[in-house]
Amino acid sequence: MFNAPRTRPQGSFAFNSQTSSSTPNLTSSYDPLAFNDQDPWSTAPSPSYTPPTYASTPAPAPPPPAATSGSGGPSSNGNSGTGGIIDEDRLSSIYQLALEAVDPYGRGEGGISLTAAGRVLRSSGLGSSEIERIINIVSSNKPRITRLEFHLALLLVGLSQEGEEPSIDRAISRKHNPPVPSLNLDSITSTGPSSSLSTSAPINADPAPSSHVSDHTSSPSTNSSHYVPPTFPPPTRTSPPPPPPAPARRLSADPWSTTVPTSPPIPTLAPLPSHSHSYPSSLVAAPSTGLKGGLLAIDKWWEKEMRIRVTLVPEREGRFLNKWTVYGVEVVRPGEETGGVHRRYSEFTWLWETLLKRYPFRCIVGLPPKRLGADGSFLEQRRRGLSRFLNFVVNHPTLKADHLVQVFLHEPNLEAWRKSTPISLEEESKGKGLSEREEMEVPGDLEDKLAIARRLLTPKVHSWSNIVTIFERHSRRLEALGADSSRFAMALSSLVEASSETWKGGIPVNAVSGWGGEERERDELGEGVREGLKRVGRSFEELAVGADQRSQQLLLVTLEALKSERDLYLAFRDLFLRHDRLSLDPVSKLQKKIELAQQKVLAVQATKKPNFEAEVDKIAGQIEAAQAEVAGWMARRGVIRSIMWSELAFLLHPRENTMVTLAFQQFAREEATYSQEVELVWRRLEEGLETMPLEG
Template sequence: MFNAPRRMGGGSLSSSAFLTSPGMSSSTYNDPLASTVPAPGVSGGFGDVDPWSAAPSPARSGTPRDTADEVRERNVPHPSSLAGGTEGLNGLINDPPAIYVSLFDQLDTTGIGSISLASVHRLLTTSRLPASAIEKIINLTSRDQSSLARQEFFCALALVALAQSSNLDEDDITIERLSASIPNLPLPDFKPASSAPDTLSAPPLGYSADHSPVVTPSTSTGFNAWDNTPRTNGFSDSHPQSGDHVSSGYSANGSAFRSDGILDENQLGYWKRLEHVDVTLITEKEGWFLQKYRIESDKRSAGAVSRRYSDFVWLLDCLVKRYPFRLLPSLPPKRIGPDASFLEARRKALKRFINFVVNHPVMKDDGALNVFLTEGSFESWRKRTKVSTEEESNSKKLNSAQEMAIPSDLDEKLNLLKDNLSSILGSYQKLVLLSEKSLARLINHSADSSRLALSVNSISESINKSCYKCSTYNNDGESNIIGESCTLCQGISKGLIDVGESWSKIAEETESKVTIITNHIESLKSIRDLYLSFRDLFIRHEKLSKDNVDYLNKKIEIRNKKIEQLKTLSKPGWEIEIDKLISINDQDQSTIILLLSRRIFIKACMWHELSIVFHSKQAFQTILNWKNLTNDKIENLKKIENIWKNLKINLENMSIE
């Protein structure tokens, strides 16, 4: 019972509630990493400025909603003001036809549970309905001024079908009339115009070259999870013993520098060969609430696998225990009853996490990581396999070159970064928040551009109806076109159509710019994650690098004095007592040697993370991020400039007299 899949449409909702439920409107949400805590086994914080503060990220809210009086003045009933409803409408919204769901999945390319107004406008334009009818449908269904949620979108499709089947004027398109027509409501018909104007940009996802909607179908092995040797097929349940793996040097993949800090020209451009792991949200829940993610790497041949959030937690726990002195990003938190915005933000954070790990020059070959990315039956594998979480210093040894590469002033170098981490993190947090505000403005601008196109197109259709030369009243008191439009009305109507098409293109290009800024924000967060990883590394180092060498030395010193006393007194059985003390001293001395080797290994790790991983990632991620943003913005501005230039040419060639 509790594992039964949930219905796609959700629970029972009345016709008045389906457009006003909390999940339907854009909600303000905090950055899902705002309440993050250090990795498992780590407590406390670092610095005076905590970038994971509870400051909310900007909500994707639209332009201010109309007041009730303004709505009444325009005689356009807002859906939230509708009372009652019928089972027919409620059933259609909760259990829509398959084509409704397919269209929504195609247009919801980000998986956040809503569709931008520009995409909805683009789809409804192919319905061949008058612009005024399309504007009325969007006004009825869009409570959020910048997008339509799932149930709002389904209602919009139903209103399109109603208008098509009954050939209604915009004034006759109402939610009440839709409710009464549900039993015999046909499917909406979307066909692109044969003379659709060429757009200046590639068709968006979910559309073919002629902008008609496209519906596409939705769409092991492992090895020893501790083995850090190159990956092979199959895995073993056995675990290496201490000393089995002797590292001859750190992998240079992930940096153009070797572990001794010398430039390796063979590794130049390494950032072009990085592994990419895609993380997508699986819409079907496991049981009532368990959410799964589809994981697929472009460099591992196992194909796509599904993982739960708890699987990511298991992976991070293993990596923290094995590599406590390596850079490791944090995971986003869990939330009971998360909304679509939170789920999307968490998906992005999980994607940043796994891509950080798979491109770390040491952890990328970890056995547990490979099983996480490739094993199809992951839960059963975890049940039958005991995974070692032994610290890497117990099984890896440094060579002389690596020991010599550790600078004598390593502590001073680390302190330089530690002293400036707080201010850098604070600056990056401000960059992220400001970029998210810019993103919210772009989303609103795209929606407003679509609404401008709708209004202009509606006016172009009304020109002939309001002209005394082009139309007159019939016996029923309705306006009829009496013949060809006059020359002036033809010119105005043609000009307004060009203006409306231009604003539609502006909305599409602005939507492309939304994608550009979204990618830029993710890049900023990736760089921020890098600094946060070093903050957590400093915390782990302070806690886990401590040992009892001094204590053991004191114990050995005390035993040596006792041995001398026993020799001096020479009491019966003193030889046996001395042998026992010497044996204990030998054991402690061996432990001290191992601990001193661990101290050196820890220093080597910290130097490697600072000089190779951190330094290289900081450079290429920062520069490439701003390069990509600059190039994308230039291309976007060129396309928008061409739109206005073409409109200018069209308008200048038209007579105004």
């Protein structure tokens, strides 16, 4: 069922489609447009980025035989085992440490940028021509390499350091005894290359899925949208001054209304549970009512959002063929190591399904799909989707107060807890009613507002899907530019090495006249040109590192923010589908039943048969029971209307506007800074080449 192809949405969404609330793949927030026009439910391999080719670009050479995992079968990156080059079980720890230095959270499942891989290889101390040769072996005109290609490059480095030829044949011969490369990883994780093109703000390899791009006044340690990854150099400049803070918004029952209450209630957030893993017995009771007033009840709510980091655990769990991918889930707290828990995809599914049953009329972001035989690229995409889902849940005004969410975040053995603890699946609106004040807070034209919101979902989903696709293409082009700049810098360095000796330097100065010593002629012109080429190479390396950093920031922060905005509208589309299906009730049938019973009472009273009073009492009891049932269903209608109003006014409206504002504010600010730093590199190079000689 998971591999059945889906049709791409065309123009509009049919809100009467039959969506199952028990299958995350049917209401997933993923859209085919987000996967480069490939459907994640199809049986085709996961998409990987291929840079555009131009008329002046030679066709790429065929890749080397694929490296394989220890089993000799297909690797987790989707490479089929054709040469059996690498047995990952035999690799020393330096291979894993190098991988974590360039990709601490994805563990290489989504690939490693060529620029970052080049920095690791240069830390080996090999010459530029040797590094360029190794890069060309493992990658041909690609901006990214797979995890196994990265390991192959390190293996070739080890061969070269041992004095052997770095080739595929030698790598195969050392499969059972791979060399241990000598790398200076401190130069990568601590200082990195000298470059003015540091990222304008530390980026996050696990961005907040709720499309939150933090206010730039926040400290990196307090914001999971920004953390300092060990692969990238630290900033060498100060951030631009922050704009004046926006005035705090006051709570209003209707965000479209011009009336503002004089003293709005500002409830406080419930504290997180302790780490004793002791949870209240109310788990078996009804769902939580959450925070009244939604996001608007919290002053500057976007600065107070909780952060969850989802990572891929390197080692899969299970036995033999029955193994599964495990995700690390960690609550990010400022200045505190909170540890974390391991969760399977099926446990994410359990949380998603349980929340849907308890809160069917709340907006809940869908889960990424499941695929049999998923490769590394798909797993990385799924990790990011799970991160967006979980961060949305923990920042939802109502869902975050559900104790099941806290259990999911903190319980070490969730499987055992589920077996020993009864869980209520009672619907949030069941058995509840609204007070007179709560009924008055729901606008009378709510149905019209919901109809407008529903009508606007189709163009918004379509537009945001296109925005995500185009922005990812833009970010990938910048990554490819960084890879080409790195290749260009390596080629220049190889040229400088090859030009270290010249024919002119080998001729004695006075060889013709026959007098004097063996003093050799100095090639001042060649030395000056080589020095200029070194400057050009260093500048291109700075540009490569800067482009790689910037592309990763765009992909891991800005793109995830845009995807979260898209996910929000897809979640509301699914909410309307559930509302159409689950809000139906038997009130009309019950009222008709009551009317018939009342007519029957009149008929029985008219006949005045013996003991007719007993029959009238019996029918009257049935009428009272039906009327009580009608009252319960009518109360449920009121609660559902209140919930839908809350989701529309206090969740969708503030989130869809505030999040996109923050995202594009930071994007524009960082793009301006990045452009200035690129210009600075070219200005310095221009000044440095002024002394490059034209003649000797």
